[in-house]
Amino acid sequence: METLLQQIINGLTTGSVYAVVALGYTMVYGVIQLINFAHGEVVMIGAMVAFGVITGLAGSGLPASMIVAAGVLAAVPACMAIGYSLERVAYRPLRHAPRLAPLITAIGMSIILQHVALLIWGRNPLAFPQIIANPTVSIGLAEISAVQIAIILLSFLMMGGLSWFVYRTRFGIAMRATAENVQVAGLMGINADRVIAATFVIGAALGAVAGVMFGTYYGIAHYTMGFTLGLKAFSAAVLGGIGNLPGAMVGGLLLGLVEALGTGYIGDLTNLCQWPVVDAWLGERCADGAHFILFGSNYQDVFAFVMLILVLVFRPSGLLGERVSERA
Amino acid sequence: MNHLRIPGAVVAVAAALAMIGCGKKEEPKPVAPAAAPAPAAPEVITVKIGSVAPLTGGIAHLGKDNENGVRLAIDEANAEGMKIGGKAVKFEVMSEDDQADPKVGNTVAQKLVDAKVAGVVGHLNSGTTIPASAIYNQAGIPMISGSATNPALTEQGFKTVFRVVGRDDQQGPAVANYLLTQKKPKVAAVIDDATAYGEGLANEVEKTLKAAGVQVLPREKGTDKTVDWKAVLTKIKAKKPDVVFYGGMDATGGPLLKQARELKIGSVFSFGDGACTDKMAELAGEAAEGLICSQAGIPVQAAGKRFLEGYKAKFNIDPILYSPFTYDAAKMLVAAMQKADSADPAKYLPALAALDYNGASGNVQFDAKGDRKDAEMTVFTLKGGKITPLAIIKGGKSLTLDEYAALMPPAPAPAAAPAAAPAPGK
Amino acid sequence: MKGRVLSRREVIGLVAIAAALLALPFVLASVGTAWVRITNFAVLFVLLSLGLNIVVGFAGLLDLGYIAFYAVGAYTYALLASPHFNVHLPFWVILPIGAGLACTAGVILGAPTLRLRGDYLAIVTLGFGEIVRIFMNNLSNPVNITNGPKGITLIDPFRIGDFSFSARSELFGLTFSGPIKYYYLLLVVLLCVIVINLRLQDSRIGRAWVAIREDEIAAKAAGINTRNIKLLAFAMGASFGGIAGGMFSAIQAFVSPESFILNESIMVLAMVVLGGMGNIWGVIAGALLLSFMPEVLRYSVEPMQKALFGRMLVDPEVLRMLIFGFALVLTMRFRPAGLWPETRHRREMSENRR
Numbered sequence A: 001m002e003t004l005l006q007q008i009i010n011g012l013t014t015g016s017v018y019a020v021v022a023l024g025y026t027m028v029y030g031v032i033q034l035i036n037f038a039h040g041e042v043v044m045i046g047a048m049v050a051f052g053v054i055t056g057l058a059g060s061g062l063p064a065s066m067i068v069a070a071g072v073l074a075a076v077p078a079c080m081a082i083g084y085s086l087e088r089v090a091y092r093p094l095r096h097a098p099r100l101a102p103l104i105t106a107i108g109m110s111i112i113l114q115h116v117a118l119l120i121w122g123r124n125p126l127a128f129p130q131i132i133a134n135p136t137v138s139i140g141l142a143e144i145s146a147v148q149i150a151i152i153l154l155s156f157l158m159m160g161g162l163s164w165f166v167y168r169t170r171f172g173i174a175m176r177a178t179a180e181n182v183q184v185a186g187l188m189g190i191n192a193d194r195v196i197a198a199t200f201v202i203g204a205a206l207g208a209v210a211g212v213m214f215g216t217y218y219g220i221a222h223y224t225m226g227f228t229l230g231l232k233a234f235s236a237a238v239l240g241g242i243g244n245l246p247g248a249m250v251g252g253l254l255l256g257l258v259e260a261l262g263t264g265y266i267g268d269l270t271n272l273c274q275w276p277v278v279d280a281w282l283g284e285r286c287a288d289g290a291h292f293i294l295f296g297s298n299y300q301d302v303f304a305f306v307m308l309i310l311v312l313v314f315r316p317s318g319l320l321g322e323r324v325s326e327r328a
Numbered sequence B: 001m002n003h004l005r006i007p008g009a010v011v012a013v014a015a016a017l018a019m020i021g022c023g024k025k026e027e028p029k030p031v032a033p034a035a036a037p038a039p040a041a042p043e044v045i046t047v048k049i050g051s052v053a054p055l056t057g058g059i060a061h062l063g064k065d066n067e068n069g070v071r072l073a074i075d076e077a078n079a080e081g082m083k084i085g086g087k088a089v090k091f092e093v094m095s096e097d098d099q100a101d102p103k104v105g106n107t108v109a110q111k112l113v114d115a116k117v118a119g120v121v122g123h124l125n126s127g128t129t130i131p132a133s134a135i136y137n138q139a140g141i142p143m144i145s146g147s148a149t150n151p152a153l154t155e156q157g158f159k160t161v162f163r164v165v166g167r168d169d170q171q172g173p174a175v176a177n178y179l180l181t182q183k184k185p186k187v188a189a190v191i192d193d194a195t196a197y198g199e200g201l202a203n204e205v206e207k208t209l210k211a212a213g214v215q216v217l218p219r220e221k222g223t224d225k226t227v228d229w230k231a232v233l234t235k236i237k238a239k240k241p242d243v244v245f246y247g248g249m250d251a252t253g254g255p256l257l258k259q260a261r262e263l264k265i266g267s268v269f270s271f272g273d274g275a276c277t278d279k280m281a282e283l284a285g286e287a288a289e290g291l292i293c294s295q296a297g298i299p300v301q302a303a304g305k306r307f308l309e310g311y312k313a314k315f316n317i318d319p320i321l322y323s324p325f326t327y328d329a330a331k332m333l334v335a336a337m338q339k340a341d342s343a344d345p346a347k348y349l350p351a352l353a354a355l356d357y358n359g360a361s362g363n364v365q366f367d368a369k370g371d372r373k374d375a376e377m378t379v380f381t382l383k384g385g386k387i388t389p390l391a392i393i394k395g396g397k398s399l400t401l402d403e404y405a406a407l408m409p410p411a412p413a414p415a416a417a418p419a420a421a422p423a424p425g426k
Numbered sequence C: 001m002k003g004r005v006l007s008r009r010e011v012i013g014l015v016a017i018a019a020a021l022l023a024l025p026f027v028l029a030s031v032g033t034a035w036v037r038i039t040n041f042a043v044l045f046v047l048l049s050l051g052l053n054i055v056v057g058f059a060g061l062l063d064l065g066y067i068a069f070y071a072v073g074a075y076t077y078a079l080l081a082s083p084h085f086n087v088h089l090p091f092w093v094i095l096p097i098g099a100g101l102a103c104t105a106g107v108i109l110g111a112p113t114l115r116l117r118g119d120y121l122a123i124v125t126l127g128f129g130e131i132v133r134i135f136m137n138n139l140s141n142p143v144n145i146t147n148g149p150k151g152i153t154l155i156d157p158f159r160i161g162d163f164s165f166s167a168r169s170e171l172f173g174l175t176f177s178g179p180i181k182y183y184y185l186l187l188v189v190l191l192c193v194i195v196i197n198l199r200l201q202d203s204r205i206g207r208a209w210v211a212i213r214e215d216e217i218a219a220k221a222a223g224i225n226t227r228n229i230k231l232l233a234f235a236m237g238a239s240f241g242g243i244a245g246g247m248f249s250a251i252q253a254f255v256s257p258e259s260f261i262l263n264e265s266i267m268v269l270a271m272v273v274l275g276g277m278g279n280i281w282g283v284i285a286g287a288l289l290l291s292f293m294p295e296v297l298r299y300s301v302e303p304m305q306k307a308l309f310g311r312m313l314v315d316p317e318v319l320r321m322l323i324f325g326f327a328l329v330l331t332m333r334f335r336p337a338g339l340w341p342e343t344r345h346r347r348e349m350s351e352n353r354r
Helices: A004-032 A039-060 A064-094 A101-121 A146-168 A170-180 A182-187 A192-218 A225-240 A245-269 A276-289 A297-314 B002-024 B060-080 B102-114 B126-139 B151-156 B168-183 B196-211 B230-239 B250-262 B279-288 B305-315 B323-340 B345-353 B401-407 C008-031 C033-058 C067-080 C091-113 C118-138 C178-201 C204-214 C216-221 C226-252 C262-275 C280-309 C316-334 C343-350
Strands: A136-139 A142-145 B044-053 B087-097 B119-121 B143-145 B161-163 B187-192 B243-247 B268-271 B292-296 B356-359 B362-365 B377-383 B386-394 B397-399 C169-171 C174-176
Touching (some): A004 A142, A004 A192, A004 A245, A039 A064, A064 A101, A101 A225, A101 C262, A101 C316, A136 A146, A142 A146, A146 A170, A146 A192, A146 A245, A170 A182, A192 A225, A297 B230, A297 C118, B044 B060, B044 B102, B044 B323, B060 B119, B060 B305, B087 B102, B102 B126, B102 C033, B126 B151, B143 B323, B168 B196, B168 B268, B168 B377, B168 B386, B187 B196, B196 B243, B250 B279, B323 B356, C033 C067, C033 C262, C067 C091, C067 C262, C091 C118, C091 C226, C118 C262, C178 C226, C204 C216, C280 C316
Parallel strands (some): B044 B087, B143 B161, B243 B268, B268 B292
Antiparallel strands (some): A136 A142, B292 B377, B356 B362, B377 B386, C169 C174
């Protein structure tokens, strides 16, 4: 059990990255009930742009935190531009199309963004320059690094900021009104097109920050990275209740924790050789401290998906989701 | 009642199918695919060499590296102005993208067979190479893989299938033995990326370690896209292994190593050839120092001087991983054709099987299965941001570089410093 | 196809189509046997799309893990007809087993997810698809069932007595290569599946599916047992996937988990949606289009660039994927209900959607 604290820290860090990406999915979904499948790609572009800036400034002698900040400052507008054009080109023309049509355009846009990134940044995995000293702090038996602390804090900060924006500002009210009913919002003098475009742009900005987080924490960026990350984040958003901002946060953190703890402990728990009766039955297979593990870390993603399925079976709209009735 | 008629219509179609079936089939004669490498110009004959690797997707960079190796070899062969049967030969590379997908791999394999390529260098992954090898074999076209290390490839009994890279069950024991003799571990952890390559190699390492009485922890796995290894590493850390082996590629191995050091794991880390690149230093920073890793054959940095310089000059980048092997594979196809004085696969195949070739990756001869005979394995350490050869393992013996150089004067001896120019192969 | 005797012109039309389909592989083979193989894979994807169309198109249940059933069928065949367990059952025994197992998997997936709607269902099915693939990839330990990521090699071809579908044989003075024989087999299976689909569409069940798709509560009120009917959609769709998987296994002679990744599910869904959900002919067209397009581009991109610019500006494989992406976006932009939408669907498109 001396590893428990460490595993929780691990899970919270990955969970925070998931959460920030999930915020992007959930915002868009909350407003127009559309899964922006290309969001993972936006995150990837964010990481790539930041990579360019950070690599360029790495030798300049500036302090590391300023270099990373410059990376964020470059990635955010780039991703906002992509978010905006995604909405204009791929989604706005399809707003009244059948539900699945925007899904296909999203897949198409994903493919396009990935391969444009391939043309610009090449096929090699890009290694982020190791500019951050990244000191680690020991808490008991666990280690937590400065970057991890920064990621966890930043994700809470972003969730808080976003909630404030959505629930306390005029624009936020416009957003929620549009989410409630586009037509009525229009009658109330809200420019729904602008609100929806803004939702995409804000989501993309969050994605850019997530991309930089990912890049600096793992030290790597690749043009295919958006897919897996997007998938995890989307699961997180659904887990928390898609369309719900705190839900995305809860979903992200929970997903991260389940992955870490599942990887950490389920393997040992399902080692049949430690159970007295089964042990005897397996006989030779368990001799000499051998192991007979049913579900090791190779099932990491299965743990996450099984939890997702269980949660949805018992709470069909996610943990914090409201009752969703599909309007006809 | 309405829809009861539909089967009637279908029966009509079926009947029609059956009826015209016989009559119709005579029209389109199965024309022998013409327009292939038949002597177009009177003097110059074109010989096509296929090159297959994933050029899009997660390991596209390695795929491109493989293709570059073939292109370089073929360019050199063309520059030499070879003659077959008295006629000048122009070699042409047909490069195909198999997307690391077995289904696409089969399609492009058939495309190459249709185009009547004289030989194929590829594919990159064992997962695509194994199914495709059946198609090449049926067509009688020789195939040499420069990177598929799964033993199953050459265990299928196909006569046209070769590989110039060492098998997992040659490389795994080599690196494991090095760890055993140099690091004397009591507890070892083995991790892999759940791919055919990573798992295959990790299995061989585990087998060797276990046989030597080392306690091996339960296998941990990620995927070929995993970048977050902290949970796995935390679990391993608690068991305090002396050495950790990871079977996987550099894009996942880099983050793994970096995170291990962040967690203050002090064990010796050891990777296979997929993660035995200079990229490790970039990806993991200082954490990569002291990494032990192995390559099947003689490493890129120690490859023949002519190859290294040629590659750099042509593509303006450094070779990454398997390009010396694909380069040798292409060269061997050419050499076998020259020896047999024919580009006909049936004629030059025996020459290829019997070829004794000194190339960028050392001396290559094939055994009866088509595997590289007594393939060299090299063990490296990462020092000062570069992978530096420690020992070359040949015939079960661990040799220092000087001993190796003394042993095989004709082969390209890897120099002590990998960046420095090694002795040329010829 | 209303219930009337076919007119003379229709008969001639059908005969012409049949003749063209019969002659097709020989025409393709004269261009290159690769095209016969490509066609075979395209037909497999048509089978898959038709299966998924039952779930997504007819019953309106968004399924992002459909490839799992294909995987179940493929692995069933691979395990029961290969040296891996040294079991070599004939294909007519295995295909029904595979379809049955896939069908069971469909019900297992369907049962707990009946309450879920739309996007929630999408993520659960996606998760299910990934879980199946991860199991295939990892069931080599502690007991070796699937041989893990290495996959299963040397799978038996379809065989009837001495007649093997993979070998070359001579009939009526014509040479039938392996891929050509599989083509005819696939054609027969495809025909059966199309007939089943057409019959389903206008049956009580088909109408019940559509009713659920349009308004589940109203369907329930009308006395439809929505639970069973939904489960039936999953089960039927899954069985088609299982049969296609078995054939894939035999044609490819090799299966490994990387053939069943999420991208494949997405691709099949794209075929269904692009072609026109719910319309059998549209779905077929969509599947054929998306299967052939990357291959046509594979052959044409390189020469086209060389002709236009005299050299290669963009790597052909990258350009191919870019064109593919744009094609998806543009088709949906201008024909959001698909290339060949179902008439009923087309009507509802004008109103509906909030």
